Amino acid sequence: MSKMTKTLRVFEIVWLVITALSVLETIRLWNSEDQTQRFIFIGFAIVGILMYFFRRNMRIKMEKREVDQQANK
Numbered sequence: 001m002s003k004m005t006k007t008l009r010v011f012e013i014v015w016l017v018i019t020a021l022s023v024l025e026t027i028r029l030w031n032s033e034d035q036t037q038r039f040i041f042i043g044f045a046i047v048g049i050l051m052y053f054f055r056r057n058m059r060i061k062m063e064k065r066e067v068d069q070q071a072n073k
Contacts (some may be wrong), residue, residue, distance in 0.1 A: 002066060008059040012052055019048030 022045035029038045 005059060005063055005066075008055060008062065012055050012059065015048050015052040015055060019045050019052065022048060 022041045026038055026041040026045065029041065032038070
């Protein structure tokens with residue numbers, strides 16, 4: 001596994017952490033009067049999930065490309 005692949009995996013984990021924290025904050029704010037903050041954190045959770053899957057897909061493509069390049073040498 002290359003250094004770039006490890007870095008991309010770390011970014012995937014970071015996006016999952018952002019998602020988890022946003023969901024927890026949304027739960028905490030669920031019964032509050034301030035609906036704006038709740039919707040902001042729901043948005044962060046959605047963006048976090050989307051970015052996780054996007055980054056994961058990109059990492060998998062990069063790994064396949066690296067394997068193909070090494071096989072062609």
